[in-house]
Amino acid sequence: MRSFFVYLFLACVCAFASDSMFGNSASARSLVLGEGSSTRGAASLTPMYAEMAVDSSYVLGPGDFLDLMLEDKYLSIQIYPDGSVAIEECGAVNVGGKTFGEAQKLILDLVAKRYKREYCFVQLAALKKFRVNAMGAVGLVGQHIVEPQTRLSLFIRSIGNPLPNANTQDVQVIRGKDTIHVDYTAMTTNGDFNNDIMLEQGDKVFIPFVPMGDNVSLMFPGYRTSVAYSPERTLADYFDLAGANRMHNYGYKAVCVREPDKEPRWITLADMKTTTVAPNTEVEFFVKELFVYIGGAVNYIGRYAYNPTWHAIDYIASGGVNTNTGSWDQVKVWRGEKPKAISVNVATDPILPGDYIEIPKSHYESFKDFTLFMASLLSVISSAFIIYVTYNK
Template sequence: MPHFLAIVLFFCGISLAQSSLFGGGASLLSGEQSIPSRSATVLQPAYSEVQVDSSYVLGPGDFLDIMLENKYLTVQIYPDGSVAIEECGAVVVGGKTVAEARQLILDLVGKRYKREYCFVQLSSLKRFRVTIMGAVNQIGQHTVEAQTRLSYFIRQVGGTLTNANTEDILVLRGKDTIHVDYHKLSVEGDFSADVMLEQGDRIYVPFNDVGEVVTLIFPHIRTTVPYKQGRSLQDYYNLSGVERTQNYGYKAICIKDPGKDPRWAPLADMANVYPEKNAEVEFHLNQRFVYVGGAISRMGQFDYNPSWHALDYIAAAGMNTMTGSWDQVRVWRGNQPKAITVKVAEDPILPGDYIEIPKSRYESFKDFTLFLASLLSVVSAAFVIYTSLNNDN
């Protein structure tokens, strides 16, 4: 019996301690029920999950945490912009900032509870759907949270396609149309164009016009950028979005303007190269070579340099006194090489060209006379042998 009484007193002590700690001093012996830490309307955590600035406007779908002395409620703003607080009534907070809504709610609950023991905070932001169509990876309706900006949303839907015109993205908001230069935003950091999305927004990312474009060809991708007069190759490269992908270490660039011979440019000179309408620009990974032979000190292959001319390659190969005049230099070009005459200090040299440096006329004449002397020596020797054999017979 004493053990049973001791056990009963032990559990009574635990119950009294819990009632004193969580029930705001209420006693189980008085017949009052302990108040739960949060009401049955709790749907979201009791704190805002993202940073919210002071200008944020409340609307349907937002959740508010309300502390009423020793009661904790989480309420949702209804479609009409109002919130209902048990035992106090309803108040319209839609279209108000958090500070303004807090003041309205405290004025309402202050009639029943002590105002100094009441508090209101934003619990969870509203979510809504926006529609995006056009040149993006995931078209259709998507759920976003309030304070979501356009740049973040485009990343959420997988980004734009390679043939997207990112210079004029349309945000249709009611009867208004907002034009956003997404390229200027993402590359140049013009954050003033990064609009905050609102409920009902419709976004359209247009495709490039296939009629007037510049095509950029990379080993791993092919993309087009709208042609614009005065736009440099560096601008087209930036607009393509390829600068965000892995750099594969491009070695040479070939510009193919319509109806013209290909021309080459170094990577460092892209800002000074202006492709024509419907041009194709190829970025090459493999190292290109130019071959040099003839009357030079070192024959063989040399790394292709788009800024070099024949004179540079001849100088790198090592000219000597046997080299002929510049107007005799020839270049062999093409899959079935044909010799062409070039201006050694002006005409471009292409990858795969073979530069032939001839000997001077004097050296060629000297070689010819040495050949004739050798030939005469052989003929005279043969004649002497022939004569000797006839005399022996």
């Protein structure tokens, strides 16, 4: 029984101390927020990552949050889908589509009916998220939720980047009745940041495909892409437009150009800056070592590293031929999966990887060989005749 009275006494002391130090719960709230209640929402307290300051020209819309200070009361209000905001004990006003500066005036005019205007304040608490449609040659087609102050380049990367057959020079941002044409390639390769626009609510992004039959295909190890054809572009331009500068450099040895209805030709990487091609051309970049084979009347028979700038005469000179032993005008090249001999001009005709260059002997060497053969043959015949006569005696 004594313990019960002790507990009861301690409980009374604690209750008295609580009332004396903090008062009731309403009084405690007034220490923090004043006498008015607070309706600040969690959304208004969520940090927002803004690229730049939002000024009074920002256009409000559904999803934006506003913070209001009404004398000693703090409110956090959201703009409803119809563009209106409702303020307790004051009414509602439509601010959708208004700039922040215009909305401030409308809200202050509304709350001035109950509060002193000089003690009222309106500010942005959180910017709205919105949806943007993405169509065309993109990785993820459809609607996507976009954070406020999102630029076009970030949005394109977030939806899986353009497809290999996308025409990134004409990205179209449809905004209301207007269409903004953006050269995404110039943005990514040349750093043209003026094209990197901010997306707005209601925007639609369309990336067109490269038209079939009007492109240039580029083939890299394990990857193939295409770029829209243009008569004035060089292979170096197509290389940049394909984004090859951002790919791993495997150490390309040579470039094979296959134009429609023409024989393949090989060029060096340096020649790409001055080489133009026809539509539907295939350009393949080789990383493996390529060789040309030399045989016949040369000092060093074997294989030589392929050089796209060399002709047959260069390989023959490397093999160590001279006019006494080899013939320049009868050089033949064996080419193809089932090699066939073709005659070439040693100074002008191109040599392809895998070719076998045959250098025949000169007439002098051929005559000398014939003479030696005949001398050997006569020597054998005379020896046989002598043996025959000797044994028949």
